[in-house]
Structures are given as C-alpha cells and as structure tokens.
Amino acid sequence: MSEASLEQVRQVFPSMTREAIRVRNLRRERDNTVRGNLDFVAPTADDKKALQKKIAALRSRLKEGRATNYDVLSEVLDFFFIQHDSDTNCSPDRVGNFDGPIYQSCPIERTEDTMYLTTSLSIQNLVTTVEKHSGSCNGILAANRTTMMGHAGRVSLSCENGHGFNWNSSPYLPNGRLLVNYRLLHGFYAAGVREETYEVITGGANMGSVKYAYRKSFFDNYSQHVHEEAVESMESALLEEIASEDRRMATGIDVMSDARHGTRRNTKHTDVVFLGDLSHKCIRKELVSKQDDSCSQRHEMVGVRRFYNWADEKGVPILVHGHDNNASVNKFLREDRPDTVSSNDTWHVTKAIGKDLKKISMGTNRNRNITWHPDLSDKVSSIKTHCYWTMKHAKQYLKDNGDTPQTRTEAANHLRDNLDSVVSHYQENHTNCHPTSRCRTQENYESSFRPLESQAAVDLLRKTLRKSSLYKHPEHYIDCKDTHYVESFNNVALLYHDKRIAFRKTGYKFRSDLTCLDWNENVDRPASSPRSGMDRRRNGRLHRMRSTRHHLKRKTYRWRQAVWRRFMAKDYGQ
Numbered sequence: 001m002s003e004a005s006l007e008q009v010r011q012v013f014p015s016m017t018r019e020a021i022r023v024r025n026l027r028r029e030r031d032n033t034v035r036g037n038l039d040f041v042a043p044t045a046d047d048k049k050a051l052q053k054k055i056a057a058l059r060s061r062l063k064e065g066r067a068t069n070y071d072v073l074s075e076v077l078d079f080f081f082i083q084h085d086s087d088t089n090c091s092p093d094r095v096g097n098f099d100g101p102i103y104q105s106c107p108i109e110r111t112e113d114t115m116y117l118t119t120s121l122s123i124q125n126l127v128t129t130v131e132k133h134s135g136s137c138n139g140i141l142a143a144n145r146t147t148m149m150g151h152a153g154r155v156s157l158s159c160e161n162g163h164g165f166n167w168n169s170s171p172y173l174p175n176g177r178l179l180v181n182y183r184l185l186h187g188f189y190a191a192g193v194r195e196e197t198y199e200v201i202t203g204g205a206n207m208g209s210v211k212y213a214y215r216k217s218f219f220d221n222y223s224q225h226v227h228e229e230a231v232e233s234m235e236s237a238l239l240e241e242i243a244s245e246d247r248r249m250a251t252g253i254d255v256m257s258d259a260r261h262g263t264r265r266n267t268k269h270t271d272v273v274f275l276g277d278l279s280h281k282c283i284r285k286e287l288v289s290k291q292d293d294s295c296s297q298r299h300e301m302v303g304v305r306r307f308y309n310w311a312d313e314k315g316v317p318i319l320v321h322g323h324d325n326n327a328s329v330n331k332f333l334r335e336d337r338p339d340t341v342s343s344n345d346t347w348h349v350t351k352a353i354g355k356d357l358k359k360i361s362m363g364t365n366r367n368r369n370i371t372w373h374p375d376l377s378d379k380v381s382s383i384k385t386h387c388y389w390t391m392k393h394a395k396q397y398l399k400d401n402g403d404t405p406q407t408r409t410e411a412a413n414h415l416r417d418n419l420d421s422v423v424s425h426y427q428e429n430h431t432n433c434h435p436t437s438r439c440r441t442q443e444n445y446e447s448s449f450r451p452l453e454s455q456a457a458v459d460l461l462r463k464t465l466r467k468s469s470l471y472k473h474p475e476h477y478i479d480c481k482d483t484h485y486v487e488s489f490n491n492v493a494l495l496y497h498d499k500r501i502a503f504r505k506t507g508y509k510f511r512s513d514l515t516c517l518d519w520n521e522n523v524d525r526p527a528s529s530p531r532s533g534m535d536r537r538r539n540g541r542l543h544r545m546r547s548t549r550h551h552l553k554r555k556t557y558r559w560r561q562a563v564w565r566r567f568m569a570k571d572y573g574q
Contacts, residue, residue: 116153117180118169150181192496230513237281252317258486259300272303322481343481373457395480412474517559
C-alpha cells in the first residue's frame with residue numbers, strides 16, 4: 001500500500017492513526033506488568049507540587065521523556081545507594097560491594113601515548129572532583145586534551161552536558177613549582193645522571209621533559225643542599241674517628257689519602273680525599289683545579305697542605321699519614337710536619353719490587369747472565385710475599401715494644417735485615433733467617449726453589465732489593481699501612497663522574513659531594529648470609545667447600561632522603 005493510500009485509510013478509520021496504535025501498545029504492556037502504589041504525606045500542598053515537579057523534570061530527562069514513575073523511582077534509589085555504599089539488597093546489580101577492574105589491556109595504537117607522573121594526593125583530588133560531578137550530573141566525563149608541564153600533565157575533562165574542569169597530575173609547592181618535576185629531577189641528579197642522558201631517557205619514554213633553564217635553576221639550589229649534607233657527613237665521620245675506642249688513649253688520628261684526577265690526561269680538576277684509618281669514612285676532601293696550580297702533578301701536594309691547615313684549625317693532630325709513596329708528600333711531612341709519621345702504601349712498593357724482579361728473571365738470550373738470570377724465574381712471587389711479611393713483622397715489633405723513636409729505628413733496621421736475608425736464604429744459608437721461619441724450625445728442611453749457585457744471579461737479586469724504596473726508606477713502611485680503601489673510594493667516584501668526561505668545576509664539585517655521601521653511608525656495611533663450609537653436589541657426590549663466602553647487603557641511599565628533606569625545608573620555611 002502506498003503512502004498516499006495509507007493516509008486516506010487513516011482519515012477514514014481513526015483507529016489506524018499513529019497515536020491510537022501507540023495507546024493500544026501501551027495498554028498491552030500494562031496488562032503484562034504488576035501495578036504498585038506508594039503513598040506519601042507532604043507537609044503542605046506547595047511541597048507536594050514541588051515534589052511532583054521534580055519527578056516530572058526527572059521523567060523528562062530519562063528515556064527521552066518516555067520514562068514512567070517506576071523508572072524515576074528506581075533511578076533515584078540506585079543513585080542513593082551508590083553514593084552511600086550501602087549493602088542493601090534492593091538492587092544487587094547496582095549497589096553493594098564494588099570490585100573495580102583489576103586488569104586493563106592496552107591496544108597497540110595506544111602504546112605511544114604521552115605519559116605523565118602523578119601523586120596519591122592528586123589522584124584523591126581527581127576522585128573527589130568526579131564524585132562531586134556525579135552528584136549533580138549523570139553525564140560521563142571524558143578526557144579531551146592533555147597539556148604537558150614538564151613531567152606533569154594537565155588533563156581537560158568534560159561531559160556531554162557542558163560540565164568540565166582541568167585536573168593537574170601534580171600538586172603545587174609553596175614556591176609555585178610542581179612537585180613531580182622536583183621529585184624526578186632530584187632522582188636524576190642524585191643518581192649522577194648527565195643532562196644528555198636525562199634527555200635521552202625522557203624523550204625515549206615520551207614522559208615529558210623539563211626545560212634547560214628550569215633544570216639549571218633547580219640544580220643551582222639543589223647542589224648547595226647536597227654540599228651542606230656532605231659537609232655534615234664528613235664532620236660526623238671526623239667525630240666518629242676521634243671518639244673511636246682505639247683512639248681514646250691517643251692524642252690524634254691516623255689518616256690515609258690519595259689524589260684522583262678528573263680526566264685521564266691533562267686533568268683540570270683533582271680530588272684529594274682523606275679517610276679515617278679506623279672508620280674508613282671520608283673526613284675531608286679537597287678539590288684542586290688548574291686555577292690553583294697549572295701543573296696537575298702538583299695538585300695532590302696542594303690538597304695535602306690545605307688539609308693540614310684545616311686540621312690545625314680544627315685542633316686535630318695527625319699521627320700517621322698513609323699514602324701511595326708520593327715523594328712531595330714525604331718531603332713535606334719530613335720537613336714541615338715532624339710530629340706526623342709518613343707511612344707509604346704496602347701494595348704500591350711491593351708491586352714495584354715485583355716489576356723489577358721480573359726484569360731480572362726473564363729476557364733475551366743476548367742478555368742472559370747479564371741483566372737477567374734463569375735461576376731467579378721461580379722466586380718472584382715468593383719474594384713479594386716475603387716483602388709483605390717483613391712489613392707486618394716490623395709493625396708487630398712496634399706493637400710489642402711500644403711506638404717510640406728508638407723502637408721505630410730498631411724496627412726499620414730489622415726490616416732491612418730481613419730483606420738482606422732473602423739472598424742468603426736462596427743460597428741455602430739460613431743463619432740470618434728469622435727464628436720462626438720454617439727453614440729454621442723444621443728439621444731436614446728442603447727448599448722447593450732452585451738454589452742460587454751463580455754469583456751473577458746473587459748480585460742481580462741483591463742489587464734489585466737494595467735499590468727498592470722498601471730497603472732505602474724502611475721507616476716509611478714499618479707501620480704497614482695500605483690505601484686500598486682510598487682506591488675503593490676512587491672506584492665509587494666513577495659512578496658519578498667518569499674520567500672520559502670533563503665536567504665544569506660546579507658539576508665536578510657536585511659529583512664529588514655525591515661520592516662522599518654514597519661512600520660514608522655504605523663503607524664497611526655488614527655482610528648478610530655468611531656461609532662457611534657450604535656443601536655442593538658435584539658428579540653425584542657432596543663436596544665440602546672450604547672457602548667462606550659473604551654476601552654484602554645492598555647499598556642504602558638514606559642520604560638521598562636527607563637531601564630531599566633539607567631541600568624541601570627551605571621551600572616550606574622550616
């Protein structure tokens with residue numbers, strides 16, 4: 001039937017109009033439903049009319065104006081129970097305990113979304129704002145635009161009813177700066193990350209980046225707080241060194257020092273660090289640059305002079321100063337600091353002796369028996385071990401007989417005599433060997449080394465030992481000091497300023513302070529899970545491991561939190 005003929009039929013038969021058909025359909029639906037009545041008593045007639053107007057307004061908004069009184073009542077009750085988190089059973093599918101989505105998948109087209117940082121306070125602020133909106137509007141909020149403010153984001157949200165607001169992912173500090181930007185820059189700078197690395201990480205992660213001017217302003221303020229924290233750490237280390245139980249009867253402290261150049265060649269900056277002999281913590285560090293002395297080889301001596309001026313101001317006498325055989329330092333202590341004992345490192349002098357022994361134990365056939373001899377090839381390692389023993393024996397002599405000028409002279413002479421006995425020992429003449437030696441105490445002793453029968457070999461060995469610093473200046477080694485802790489400190493410094501990169505003075509000083517804080521907090525940290533005699537199954541059998549293994553605890557970084565609190569205290573006026 002065409003549209004024109006249908007309109008003619010509707011004009012002739014009123015029951016075929018659209019309105020009549022809709023009324024019949026509603027009557028059929030009502031015949032299949034259950035009718036219910038809800039009586040209420042209003043205080044006045046005006047209150048009754050006001051309530052009816054509210055119901056009519058809500059009915060016009062629901063289901064495009066075709067909602068019934070049941071729809072209105074159900075919507076109002078569901079909204080109430082959702083807002084009040086009730087456990088009622090009126091509508092189990094809408095109220096009660098709410099379990100949010102635990103797992104959220106990410107489509108591949110959203111894997112490159114811009115990321116920003118937020119805090120718990122900002123998330124709570126977002127939840128509170130959304131709850132207030134849902135209390136007055138049924139519209140669904142949607143994020144329309146995100147503006148990056150460094151590592152923070154400003155998200156614009158709005159609904160279809162025209163409501164909207166801007167949400168910042170970070171709260172503001174009293175100085176007007178965003179908290180997440182400060183926190184992330186604090187983490188980057190405290191880790192010693194360079195500016196180039198920072199830009200690569202943030203750019204690759206697409207998480208926003210703080211501009212250079214902002215970072216420079218932050219760094220100028222932050223580096224000052226790091227320096228103050230480092231100064232307090234060194235002062236605390238000095239007090240710990242002075243108050244040590246082993247120092248209660250002494251009039252001063254022992255230190256060990258070393259110089260670390262900022263670059264491998266022609267360095268512009270040099271760190272001269274001083275560690276306490278007992279606590280092994282950094283009590284002082286001096287930064288020397290080419291502005292102080294154009295020759296980088298003299299930087300260590302400049303730092304040593306500054307250190308002793310500082311010690312004089314503090315009123316802290318230095319009893320023994322251990323270093324790695326720097327001739328200028330030895331001369332300075334001998335001439336200007338007669339009350340301080342100059343003690344050279346045992347490892348460096350023994351390493352030098354080992355190099356010289358290798359030169360006389362191997363070579364070309366042309367120089368055989370002239371500059372080297374084959375009878376000395378099997379004695380290099382044992383002679384180095386004997387050098388260590390002579391220094392330890394001299395230290396024990398001082399401990400047993402008292403540390404006086406006379407006993408120090410006697411210990412130095414004993415050290416020389418013990419070195420001279422090496423040559424006669426390998427000639428199978430043990431008259432000058434120490435009484436506790438195995439060659440003197442064991443009957444029918446037979447050496448496992450080839451005896452020295454050639455006079456050329458004897459002369460080469462004696463000449464090499466007597467030209468060593470250990471033999472010429474035994475007074476520098478009778479305390480048996482080593483500086484391996486300072487070498488470890490220099491190794492930690494590589495984490496914060498690499499020798500391949502030349503930093504400016506401000507950046508170099510800042511990274512030196514980070515090294516000091518890291519070292520003082522973690523040096524000599526205890527070991528966890530010490531295991532001795534561990535069983536290990538090998539080829540189906542259990543074997544008892546004789547070696548003892550210690551697993552060090554993980555490094556701590558409490559100093560980073562201390563720097564952050566100091567940094568924030570200034571902004572909050574505390």
